Amino acid sequence: MERFTVKAIQNMLSDKQISAAELFDLYSSRIADYDQSLNAFITTDIQPNAAYMSDDQDQESPIDSALTGIPYAAKDIFCTQGIKTTCGSKMLENFIPPYDATVVRRLKKQGAVLLGKTNMDEFAMGSSNETSYFGSVHNPWDIERTPGGSSGGSAAAVAAGLAPIALGTDTGGSIRQPAAFTGITGLKPTYGRCSRYGMVAFASSLDQAGILALSAEDTAIFLESMAGFDPLDSTSVEEPVPQYSQYLEENIKGKIIGLPKEFFDGSLGSAYEALIAESIDNYKKLGIVFKEISLPNIGYSVPTYYVVAPAECSSNLARYDGVRFGYRSQNIEDLDQFYRTNRQIGFGQEVKRRIITGTYVLSTGYYDAYYLKAQKVRQLINQDFARAFESVDIILGPTTQTAAFKLGEKIDDPVSMYMNDIYTISANLAGLPAISHPIGFVEDLPYGLQLIAPHFKELNLLNLTHQYQKVTDWHQAMPRLLKSSEDND
Amino acid sequence: MHWETVIGLEIHVQLACDSKIFSSASTTYGKEQNTQASLIDLGYPGVLPVLNKEAVMMAIKFGLAVDAEIADLSIFARKNYFYPDLPKGYQISQYELPIVSGGQLFITLDNGIEKRIGITRAHLEEDAGKSIHDKFSGTSAIDLNRAGTPLLEIVSEPELSSAKEAILYMQKIHQLVRYLKISDGNMQEGSFRCDANVSLKPKDNTELGTRAEIKNINSFRFIENAINYEVERQKEILEQGGSVVQETRLYDSDAGETRSMRTKEEANDYRYFPDPDLLPVKIDKKIIEKIASSLPELFDQKVDRYVKTLSIKHVDATEIAKNIELAEYFENALNTYNGNPQLLANWLITEVMAILNKDKIDIASLPISAKSVSQLIQRIDDGTISSTIAKNIFSQLIESEMSVDELIKEQGLEQISDTNEIEQVITTVLNENQEQKDQYLAGKEQVLGFLIGKVMQKTQGKANPKLVNDLMVKILSNH
Numbered sequence: 001m002e003r004f005t006v007k008a009i010q011n012m013l014s015d016k017q018i019s020a021a022e023l024f025d026l027y028s029s030r031i032a033d034y035d036q037s038l039n040a041f042i043t044t045d046i047q048p049n050a051a052y053m054s055d056d057q058d059q060e061s062p063i064d065s066a067l068t069g070i071p072y073a074a075k076d077i078f079c080t081q082g083i084k085t086t087c088g089s090k091m092l093e094n095f096i097p098p099y100d101a102t103v104v105r106r107l108k109k110q111g112a113v114l115l116g117k118t119n120m121d122e123f124a125m126g127s128s129n130e131t132s133y134f135g136s137v138h139n140p141w142d143i144e145r146t147p148g149g150s151s152g153g154s155a156a157a158v159a160a161g162l163a164p165i166a167l168g169t170d171t172g173g174s175i176r177q178p179a180a181f182t183g184i185t186g187l188k189p190t191y192g193r194c195s196r197y198g199m200v201a202f203a204s205s206l207d208q209a210g211i212l213a214l215s216a217e218d219t220a221i222f223l224e225s226m227a228g229f230d231p232l233d234s235t236s237v238e239e240p241v242p243q244y245s246q247y248l249e250e251n252i253k254g255k256i257i258g259l260p261k262e263f264f265d266g267s268l269g270s271a272y273e274a275l276i277a278e279s280i281d282n283y284k285k286l287g288i289v290f291k292e293i294s295l296p297n298i299g300y301s302v303p304t305y306y307v308v309a310p311a312e313c314s315s316n317l318a319r320y321d322g323v324r325f326g327y328r329s330q331n332i333e334d335l336d337q338f339y340r341t342n343r344q345i346g347f348g349q350e351v352k353r354r355i356i357t358g359t360y361v362l363s364t365g366y367y368d369a370y371y372l373k374a375q376k377v378r379q380l381i382n383q384d385f386a387r388a389f390e391s392v393d394i395i396l397g398p399t400t401q402t403a404a405f406k407l408g409e410k411i412d413d414p415v416s417m418y419m420n421d422i423y424t425i426s427a428n429l430a431g432l433p434a435i436s437h438p439i440g441f442v443e444d445l446p447y448g449l450q451l452i453a454p455h456f457k458e459l460n461l462l463n464l465t466h467q468y469q470k471v472t473d474w475h476q477a478m479p480r481l482l483k484s485s486e487d488n489d
Numbered sequence: 490m491h492w493e494t495v496i497g498l499e500i501h502v503q504l505a506c507d508s509k510i511f512s513s514a515s516t517t518y519g520k521e522q523n524t525q526a527s528l529i530d531l532g533y534p535g536v537l538p539v540l541n542k543e544a545v546m547m548a549i550k551f552g553l554a555v556d557a558e559i560a561d562l563s564i565f566a567r568k569n570y571f572y573p574d575l576p577k578g579y580q581i582s583q584y585e586l587p588i589v590s591g592g593q594l595f596i597t598l599d600n601g602i603e604k605r606i607g608i609t610r611a612h613l614e615e616d617a618g619k620s621i622h623d624k625f626s627g628t629s630a631i632d633l634n635r636a637g638t639p640l641l642e643i644v645s646e647p648e649l650s651s652a653k654e655a656i657l658y659m660q661k662i663h664q665l666v667r668y669l670k671i672s673d674g675n676m677q678e679g680s681f682r683c684d685a686n687v688s689l690k691p692k693d694n695t696e697l698g699t700r701a702e703i704k705n706i707n708s709f710r711f712i713e714n715a716i717n718y719e720v721e722r723q724k725e726i727l728e729q730g731g732s733v734v735q736e737t738r739l740y741d742s743d744a745g746e747t748r749s750m751r752t753k754e755e756a757n758d759y760r761y762f763p764d765p766d767l768l769p770v771k772i773d774k775k776i777i778e779k780i781a782s783s784l785p786e787l788f789d790q791k792v793d794r795y796v797k798t799l800s801i802k803h804v805d806a807t808e809i810a811k812n813i814e815l816a817e818y819f820e821n822a823l824n825t826y827n828g829n830p831q832l833l834a835n836w837l838i839t840e841v842m843a844i845l846n847k848d849k850i851d852i853a854s855l856p857i858s859a860k861s862v863s864q865l866i867q868r869i870d871d872g873t874i875s876s877t878i879a880k881n882i883f884s885q886l887i888e889s890e891m892s893v894d895e896l897i898k899e900q901g902l903e904q905i906s907d908t909n910e911i912e913q914v915i916t917t918v919l920n921e922n923q924e925q926k927d928q929y930l931a932g933k934e935q936v937l938g939f940l941i942g943k944v945m946q947k948t949q950g951k952a953n954p955k956l957v958n959d960l961m962v963k964i965l966s967n968h
Contacts, residue, residue, distance in 0.1 A: 235766065313567050364760075
């Protein structure tokens with residue numbers, strides 16, 4: 001089995017080596033064959049949009065865009081008209097949205113073809129995909145391990161070649177961490193870069209749609225089609241969207257990367273540190289200059305996040321009451337019991353934990369001590385980054401603490417699970433774009449490297465990553481698991 | 490002990506926007522249940538609110554009209570509580586940094602004294618839907634047509650000291666929002682509702698007593714009854730040495746009493762926090778200046794102008810200006826009228842008001858145009874018809890498609906100003922009423938009215954009354 005990049009598929013389609021319909025079938029059969037062991041998809045029985053599926057090669061496709069006929073997968077947090085959108089929860093097990101999320105609509109309009117909806121932590125709350133009502137996703141590099149979360153299904157699907165590219169969302173690292181754990185490229189754009197309209201909300205001030213892909217180039221191709229102001233999302237920003245894919249070859253010589261000393265305090269394993277050192281060398285060879293910097297308040301990121309995100313989640317998830325949609329228990333005597341039962345049965349444990357935490361930090365008497373304090377610290381973290389970006393173009397750090405851990409290893413220890421996002425959360429708090437790209441393996445498990453850029457400088461991230469990927473091949477490594485099953489054929 | 494009543498009002502004004510405050514759904518009242526709600530109003534997963542700028546403009550208008558400060562930066566907050574007619578599980582409102590703060594208006598007390606009432610704040614928020622508990626047995630129904638309707642909540646300082654003052658204040662606000670055209674003020678449809686915070690304190694005591702909040706009162710009469718009932722209730726408790734419980738109470742208009750709804754302990758902790766889905770509202774000084782310069786003439790200015798420029802009696806000016814639609818009707822009539830505005834005003838206050846009161850309609854539903862009224866008065870002024878005939882024509886205008894002049898012509902109602910014709914009738918009348926004629930000639934001048942009446946009768950009211958009077962006196966003096 002071969003993993004095709006979006007770029008490769010574009011060429012195959014334009015050379016008429018394959019039709020859009022054949023591509024759809026190819027990926028559908030891959031999903032049917034391999035997803036039983038991965039559980040990356042929740043919904044796959046999707047009617048492909050006939051307009052882009054014509055087998056008649058002579059017939060002009062009604063839409064001629066770079067994305068026409070390109071298959072993709074979407075995390076099950078994006079509303080898809082007429083297609084079940086569960087958000088990984090029993091609460092929305094049978095929810096069929098009557099509308100498309102803006103990013104889905106934009107991709108559809110350009111002819112991209114949705115393959116399926118991918119598994120995820122329930123309401124995107126989790127870092128291992130174990131909180132999904134539909135069961136854990138398995139990491140294609142080692143099926144006993146987590147693919148990360150919450151966009152674990154999207155990451156596993158792309159890494160395993162079940163989809164060439166996938167949409168994810170990143171609230172505290174939910175794209176970057178799974179990308180690192182599965183050896184692929186994951187971009188969280190600037191807050192406001194992509195519309196949140198139609199993305200089931202977890203923490204509104206942190207949520208951002210992004211991409212999990214095999215390369216920076218593929219990421220650029222999708223981002224330029226998804227991004228941009230949306231009148232339906234007041235927090236999306238009216239900032240022009242560059243044609244990222246046209247500028248990937250721009251010279252990066254002389255760009256300055258900052259290395260925050262707080263990210264390199266000796267707490268990473270030596271093997272991971274060695275990989276980072278090697279990738280820094282690679283970047284130096286590309287003409288990048290490195291500089292040590294400091295982000296003094298970065299240490300408060302995790303506690304700040306675990307006040308702000310649950311607070312917003314406690315309010316965002318109040319609408320799941322069983323009155324208009326979602327899980328609704330029968331034979332209920334009174335209103336209180338109705339609410340309690342619906343939410344008790346409809347939500348899983350991690351979601352409830354965060355709702356309760358969030359309700360607590362917003363309560364009278366605690367608001368100032370928690371929520372308000374957290375907002376102030378968030379400001380400080382913002383300022384740290386702003387100051388750092390006065391002297392550097394990009395900030396580099398680890399994506400994760402370790403490689404993918406075993407399923408079951410941390411699920412009963414929420415604090416240790418939360419610490420997983422220690423390197424990724426600060427970019428969400430500051431609304432900054434960040435990317436994770438593969439930098440090598442230790443004991444056959446992939447590791448990622450994180451780059452963070454100033455607001456709306458996604459191009460810098462894609463530019464650097466693309467040039468890195470031209471001189472390295474870590475991003476082309478395929479999971480052993482699927483290779484061996486292919487060998488057995 | 491002598492107790493002083495302290496009242497603060499929170500008035501919810503439904504803004505006259507075509508669409509909801511955070512969605513593009515229509516705000517039309519009275520449509521089939523759940524047909525005026527979009528996915529945003531229904532709180533569907535993934536949808537986001539987008540602020541209706543028109544609502545912001547209206548709030549600014551109100552703020553400027555009450556001399557308040559308009560915040561250059563204001564913030565929407567979520568007020569979190571569970572209720573089936575609140576789709577998102579939170580109401581988008583404003584908490585810290587409301588759009589309007591620190592205003593004032595003046596009410597005129599019975600003794601003529603103007604009392605200043607402070608307006609603490611006015612903020613924008615969305616309305617909830619409606620729960621219907623009495624229509625289906627054993628089950629409640631939800632109508633979300635109203636969900637997301639734009640509201641301006643106007644909070645007064647606790648500076649009202651009686652039910653009477655509360656009503657004066659409420660009426661003043663009601664008049665103001667209608668003048669500003671930011672609300673239809675329709676109380677039956679719930680466009681104008683009020684919560685009253687009522688407490689008592691010993692006279693001359695500076696510290697406020699414990700208050701009870703009476704929720705959702707939607708008529709001037711109910712607010713008066715509710716406050717009066719509440720004052721008596723609290724007085725009774727206090728005089729028996731008890732203490733008032735801080736609580737929310739409901740006014741039962743059938744029983745004429747307030748009832749406890751929930752105590753402070755049972756009150757919701759609303760967990761307000763800034764809504765992350767909406768950016769802070771930044772209001773440019775230029776926008777404020779633009780709105781300020783386009784503010785309409787308000788009640789006091791209007792009365793003043795009527796009195797000073799149009800020479801209308803103050804009491805009449807007030808009567809007309811009280812209702813903006815009536816004032817506009819008056820001004821429209823005035824546009825096509827070349828006469829003494831007081832005559833037009835008189836007609837409005839007597840004849841027009843009489844029809845409105847009799848048919849229980851408002852001026853907008855009156856089937857007679859302002860232009861017709863001005864035409865009618867014009868015809869009185871120029872002597873074409875008498876005012877008695879005018880009343881007759883006025884009542885015909887309600888049904889008729891014809892204009893004033895057409896009606897006069899068709900029915901031959903032109904006033905008789907032909908001297909010969911009138912003199913003939915006078916002669917006939919004097920011949921037929923010899924006794925009254927002799928009485929007049931003997932010095933009993935009161936019978937003149939009787940004789941003139943007879944002439945008017947004979948001419949079906951068409952004779953020019955002034956001419957009849959003059960000629961009658963002249964003819965009699967020749968006897």
